[in-house]
Amino acid sequence: MKKRVTAAFLAVMMVGTLLVGCGSKSGDQQANSSQSSESEATSGAEDGASTETEGTDAAPAADSGEAAEIVFAYMTQNNIPEAADLQRIEDLINAYTAEKINTKVDLVLFSNADYMNQVNLMLASGEQIDIFQAYGTSHLPYIQDGTALDITGYLDNELKETKDIIYDNFLKPTTVDGKVYGIKNMGSNYVPGGFTYRADIVEELGIDMSKVKTPQDMEEVFAAVKEAYPDMIIIDPNRANALIDAYLGKMIGIDPLGGDISYAFSGVAYQDDPTVVNMFETQDYIDFCNLTHSWYEKGYFASDAATTTATTAELLMSGNCFGTFCGLGNPKIAAQYTTNYGHSFDNVQVSESMVYAGSDGAWMVNSACKNPSAACKFMNLLYTDAYLDNLLVYGEEGVDYVLNEEGFAVAPEGYTDLNSVAYTDNMNYYFWGNKWITYPVPGGLNAEESEKQMALNYAGKLSNYYGFLFDFSDLQAEYTACQNIANEYKKALWVGAVDVEETLEEMNERLYAAGMDKLMESKQTQLDEWLSQQ
Amino acid sequence: MTKKKKKPFNKNTLSLFLIALPGCLYLFINNYIPIMGIFIAFKNYSYAKGIWDSPWCGFSNFKFLFITNDAWTITRNTLLYNLAFIVLGTIMSVFLAILLHEMGEKLRGKFFQSTLLFPHLLSWVVTAYLVYALLGSSNGFINNTILGKDNAIDWYSAKNLWPIILVIVYLWKNAGYTAIVYMAGIAGIDKEIFEAAQIDGASKVKQIFAITLPMLRPTIIIMTLMSIGRIFYSDFGLFYQVPMNSGALFQTTQTIDTYVYRGLMEQGNIAMSSAAGVYQSMVGFVLVVLANFIVKKKDPENALF
Numbered sequence: 001m002k003k004r005v006t007a008a009f010l011a012v013m014m015v016g017t018l019l020v021g022c023g024s025k026s027g028d029q030q031a032n033s034s035q036s037s038e039s040e041a042t043s044g045a046e047d048g049a050s051t052e053t054e055g056t057d058a059a060p061a062a063d064s065g066e067a068a069e070i071v072f073a074y075m076t077q078n079n080i081p082e083a084a085d086l087q088r089i090e091d092l093i094n095a096y097t098a099e100k101i102n103t104k105v106d107l108v109l110f111s112n113a114d115y116m117n118q119v120n121l122m123l124a125s126g127e128q129i130d131i132f133q134a135y136g137t138s139h140l141p142y143i144q145d146g147t148a149l150d151i152t153g154y155l156d157n158e159l160k161e162t163k164d165i166i167y168d169n170f171l172k173p174t175t176v177d178g179k180v181y182g183i184k185n186m187g188s189n190y191v192p193g194g195f196t197y198r199a200d201i202v203e204e205l206g207i208d209m210s211k212v213k214t215p216q217d218m219e220e221v222f223a224a225v226k227e228a229y230p231d232m233i234i235i236d237p238n239r240a241n242a243l244i245d246a247y248l249g250k251m252i253g254i255d256p257l258g259g260d261i262s263y264a265f266s267g268v269a270y271q272d273d274p275t276v277v278n279m280f281e282t283q284d285y286i287d288f289c290n291l292t293h294s295w296y297e298k299g300y301f302a303s304d305a306a307t308t309t310a311t312t313a314e315l316l317m318s319g320n321c322f323g324t325f326c327g328l329g330n331p332k333i334a335a336q337y338t339t340n341y342g343h344s345f346d347n348v349q350v351s352e353s354m355v356y357a358g359s360d361g362a363w364m365v366n367s368a369c370k371n372p373s374a375a376c377k378f379m380n381l382l383y384t385d386a387y388l389d390n391l392l393v394y395g396e397e398g399v400d401y402v403l404n405e406e407g408f409a410v411a412p413e414g415y416t417d418l419n420s421v422a423y424t425d426n427m428n429y430y431f432w433g434n435k436w437i438t439y440p441v442p443g444g445l446n447a448e449e450s451e452k453q454m455a456l457n458y459a460g461k462l463s464n465y466y467g468f469l470f471d472f473s474d475l476q477a478e479y480t481a482c483q484n485i486a487n488e489y490k491k492a493l494w495v496g497a498v499d500v501e502e503t504l505e506e507m508n509e510r511l512y513a514a515g516m517d518k519l520m521e522s523k524q525t526q527l528d529e530w531l532s533q534q
Numbered sequence: 535m536t537k538k539k540k541k542p543f544n545k546n547t548l549s550l551f552l553i554a555l556p557g558c559l560y561l562f563i564n565n566y567i568p569i570m571g572i573f574i575a576f577k578n579y580s581y582a583k584g585i586w587d588s589p590w591c592g593f594s595n596f597k598f599l600f601i602t603n604d605a606w607t608i609t610r611n612t613l614l615y616n617l618a619f620i621v622l623g624t625i626m627s628v629f630l631a632i633l634l635h636e637m638g639e640k641l642r643g644k645f646f647q648s649t650l651l652f653p654h655l656l657s658w659v660v661t662a663y664l665v666y667a668l669l670g671s672s673n674g675f676i677n678n679t680i681l682g683k684d685n686a687i688d689w690y691s692a693k694n695l696w697p698i699i700l701v702i703v704y705l706w707k708n709a710g711y712t713a714i715v716y717m718a719g720i721a722g723i724d725k726e727i728f729e730a731a732q733i734d735g736a737s738k739v740k741q742i743f744a745i746t747l748p749m750l751r752p753t754i755i756i757m758t759l760m761s762i763g764r765i766f767y768s769d770f771g772l773f774y775q776v777p778m779n780s781g782a783l784f785q786t787t788q789t790i791d792t793y794v795y796r797g798l799m800e801q802g803n804i805a806m807s808s809a810a811g812v813y814q815s816m817v818g819f820v821l822v823v824l825a826n827f828i829v830k831k832k833d834p835e836n837a838l839f
């Protein structure tokens with residue numbers, strides 16, 4: 001009897017907790033916001049700019065006299081700095097921004113790999129986060145569900161200088177229904193396809209690289225190197241997708257319309273024909289696969305290219321790899337390879353440049369931001385203010401870096417290289433704001449070369465579909481299913497490790513069974529609508 | 535039925551209750567309160583609107599688990615692997631437990647016990663690279679030394695071999711650990727029974743089958759019932775790390791957990807991942823109740839509840 005009573009009681013309690021969920025909607029939201037204002041920092045000093053997850057929840061600027069406080073979430077590929085060093089940089093920034101735009105900034109720093117997860121967590125839990133990026137993911141969902149603030153109104157005031165300085169049509173990918181919701185980071189607008197190779201081997205074998213203009217031209221080079229060094233891995237398998245990018249994307253002009261061109265499973269379009277087609281059935285793709293397959297057969301890829309886990313860095317450092325396909329956004333990237341990997345590298349261009357309809361990388365202001373004007377002013381500084389930008393990228397001058405006579409940023413006395421200083425984020429130099437105002441590193445572009453490169457970037461060729469955003473929110477199931485299938489085959493096809501006809505047939509069959517035609521249909525409808533609005 | 539004696543509520547019972555309290559509280563907060571969150575799986579969750587204001591969307595978040603042939607492949611994989619693990623794992627663990635028991639309690643027994651336990655303490659990443667060292671197609675031990683260059687098999691593209699490989703890896707990693715549970719069970723058997731059997735002329739093997747195994751039955755049944763509850767879950771480390779994320783192997787090594795991870799990491803779709811979790815736990819729950827029901831019919835003393 002007692003058992004039954006206890007059991008019944010527990011059951012009622014469990015059901016009760018279920019019902020609690022149904023009732024208080026607004027009640028819980030209020031509970032959330034009252035919690036965030038409770039944990040106010042005592043007095044102005046921003047505390048524990050922790051390197052992990054929490055940014056201090058700051059009180060909103062009550063009156064115009066007091067500085068507004070915003071939270072800026074950004075990412076790093078370098079070592080995460082100690083809390084004290086991050087605080088030091090934050091203080092420097094605050095001293096500057098408090099004066100210039102009456103705003104204090106709380107820096108929240110995550111590693112590249114963690115960034116999106118952590119930002120999503122902060123958004124989901126209602127923590128204060130004012131400026132963030134859709135890093136490596138589409139920014140469309142954030143726009144559609146209202147997380148991104150409509151900044152069209154700020155473009156002519158707080159963001160005026162940014163608007164003047166960005167590339168032409170740069171706001172197109174972040175504009176939906178005529179309203180602007182974010183700004184992409186001004187990285188490279190001109191990224192021709194390229195191949196970075198061992199300069200010493202080329203010299204030794206007397207190969208003339210000036211004849212190389214297309215990826216197919218590289219075949220002769222590969223053959224020569226293979227003959228001289230039969231055991232060498234000629235092409236790095238990790239970046240074989242850069243080859244697709246160069247060949248199909250930039251040379252032929254296929255636009256993945258928001259997907260990743262190396263495994264575009266939701267349909268692509270050619271420049272001159274706005275029909276969405278299945279990339280895996282186009283003759284160009286088949287030709288590409290046949291090309292890589294022939295290279296694989298000739299041994300330019302290692303036999304385990306499809307499954308190896310050795311990274312590009314490992315292969316190049318080992319000295320047993322001839323080169324890798326890459327994008328040449330930085331025309332002197334070979335110099336970086338040379339310093340980092342210990343052998344001498346050079347690069348050659350194998351295709352022109354074209355920028356596709358990309359749907360990721362937008363920096364946005366949180367619609368829950370209490371002081372959007374201040375946030376926009378800060379964003380404006382990111383694109384136009386060299387002092388602020390370099391503080392974020394390189395740290396404090398004299399302590400974390402020094403400028404040498406040529407104007408390059410180098411490690412200060414007592415440090416071996418820029419990566420070992422207390423605060424540095426130099427590998428992410430183009431991830432936010434405007435990369436042209438960031439100091440170069442040795443091997444990068446000096447002032448003169450930078451001018452030339454800037455001109456190329458401002459004139460960078462854009463795809464006809466630049467700005468198109470693909471919304472697949474009601475086809476999530478098909479999208480996930482197709483993505484999984486494409487993931488299965490992509491690497492094997494990039495390195496040509498499998499029989500082309502058979503594999504493509506199998507893959508296409510499975511993709512259609514998973515609903516790829518629905519994705520393509522939806523894309524076509526959206527594309528037609530978007531084109532009619534242009 | 536004996537009448538239950540009423541236990542007096544004195545200081546002893548109170549202190550026992552207090553000892554259990556933190557654990558119960560933790561269990562309640564960590565395991566029972568989150569059950570409330572199941573409804574996320576039925577919402578079209580958006581960060582801006584939060585949990586309460588996101589619109590309901592019925593079962594559409596579950597669609598991706600059933601819509602394609604792949605969905606049935608992953609369910610099949612998960613189920614079959616777990617069945618193999620339960621059956622072979624139990625046999626292996628009991629076998630090891632019996633052997634270890636024969637080893638005695640001195641240094642020899644302890645040594646073997648520790649050695650068999652050691653694989654369990656390695657992380658899956660380390661294990662994956664150990665397997666890679668054996669099966670790597672250009673540098674692996676098996677291809678280079680045992681098979682020779684001419685007979686080399688491209689292990690990471692041969693999807694039909696992997697069910698066997700993964701079962702072996704799983705057994706290597708877990709059998710020693712589970713054996714400890716069974717060892718405790720065996721240690722609890724009264725020595726006199728064995729002596730009596732010996733006097734009666736029973737051989738070692740006969741003793742094992744007539745005494746040890748039947749006495750272990752309750753333990754085996756409980757362990758199996760608990761494993762059945764997790765039959766739709768899979769050890770993520772085993773299925774994601776060991777095949778080295780090789781696409782060619784997906785057909786035979788992809789389970790529900792890895793499918794959800796690969797598909798939804800990019801999209802960050804919380805509602806769909808919750809749907810997968812709900813699906814797994816619901817099915818597990820139904821199966822446990824069913825299995826317990828069957829056990830109750832056959833062997834009422836050994837049922838879980």
